[in-house]
Amino acid sequence: MTKIAVVTGAAGGMGKAICARLLDDGFHVVGVDIAHHTDGDKNDATAHPRFSAKTTDLTDDAAVSALFGRIAAAHGGVDVLVNNAGTCFMSDFPDIPATELKAQMAVNFESAFYCCQAALPLMLGRVGIRKIINISSNGAYNFNVFDPVHYRTSKAAMDTLTKDLARRYATQKISVNSLAPAMTETPLFGVLSEETLAKAIAEMPHGVAMQPAQIASWVGFLAGDGGDISSGNVIVLNQGRDVR
Numbered sequence: 001m002t003k004i005a006v007v008t009g010a011a012g013g014m015g016k017a018i019c020a021r022l023l024d025d026g027f028h029v030v031g032v033d034i035a036h037h038t039d040g041d042k043n044d045a046t047a048h049p050r051f052s053a054k055t056t057d058l059t060d061d062a063a064v065s066a067l068f069g070r071i072a073a074a075h076g077g078v079d080v081l082v083n084n085a086g087t088c089f090m091s092d093f094p095d096i097p098a099t100e101l102k103a104q105m106a107v108n109f110e111s112a113f114y115c116c117q118a119a120l121p122l123m124l125g126r127v128g129i130r131k132i133i134n135i136s137s138n139g140a141y142n143f144n145v146f147d148p149v150h151y152r153t154s155k156a157a158m159d160t161l162t163k164d165l166a167r168r169y170a171t172q173k174i175s176v177n178s179l180a181p182a183m184t185e186t187p188l189f190g191v192l193s194e195e196t197l198a199k200a201i202a203e204m205p206h207g208v209a210m211q212p213a214q215i216a217s218w219v220g221f222l223a224g225d226g227g228d229i230s231s232g233n234v235i236v237l238n239q240g241r242d243v244r
């Protein structure tokens with residue numbers, strides 16, 4: 001039976017690569033984004049027969065609830081949820097407006113929280129080990145790099161959600177892990193000045209940014225059989241940059 005994977009932030013750099021990987025692995029992929037999905041690039045999944053595109057603002061809990069209601073009606077349940085939607089607001093402490101703090105937590109943390117709340121009941125009782133994969137950030141753990149404190153905090157909150165749900169649902173065979181990448185070449189690089197971007201890439205041990213398909217291959221691994229025995233982990237992907 002075809003397994004159902006829901007991927008948030010599906011129209012973004014990482015999201016498109018994750019959708020492409022999960023389609024290659026045989027999933028039916030429901031891609032969700034606030035933005036329109038198609039731009040015809042090489043990772044465009046919208047024409048794939050096993051891809052369904054949904055447009056939803058994931059910071060709106062009622063909209064998320066309605067979205068998963070539609071997914072349940074169309075597909076009968078969810079096997080894999082990838083919480084990938086996110087952004088990085090760049091104001092620096094202490095000059096972070098309250099509105100920006102709230103927006104940062106809403107986009108990066110609350111959206112994932114609402115999706116877990118809505119998806120988990122649809123995962124219960126399905127065949128095999130079901131998966132939640134949260135796209136966190138190395139920025140939650142490396143305090144030398146540029147990341148603003150509210151971005152770090154939103155991802156640290158996400159990783160605590162990962163661990164709580166991993167513990168809570170272990171015996172129900174739902175595994176929950178975070179992937180925490182460092183510099184990965186996506187449109188999100190646009191929030192950085194050229195100077196900050198060049199410095200951050202130069203600090204990567206391989207001298208290059210990571211590629212979305214590389215992160216997507218870890219998502220594919222966790223979504224597959226190998227991921228069955230991992231839960232509650234935050235897996236940092238950074239070419240070994242922070243090893244001391």
Ligand SMILES: NC(=O)c1ccc[n+]([C@@H]2O[C@H](COP(=O)([O-])OP(=O)(O)OC[C@H]3O[C@@H](n4cnc5c(N)ncnc54)[C@H](O)[C@@H]3O)[C@@H](O)[C@H]2O)c1
Nearest residue numbers: 009011012013014033034057058085086137183184186188
């Ligand atoms: N690119 C990096 O270097 C990097 C590093 C670490 C973590 N991340 C994380 O990876 C994830 C994917 O980011 P990306 O680099 O592909 O950036 P991106 O900007 O290309 O993609 C993010 C996507 O999330 C969507 N989104 C934003 N707000 C939304 C909302 N309210 N509802 C629904 N969708 C919404 C955007 O429309 C966009 O398509 C993010 O969570 C980001 O924090 C990225």
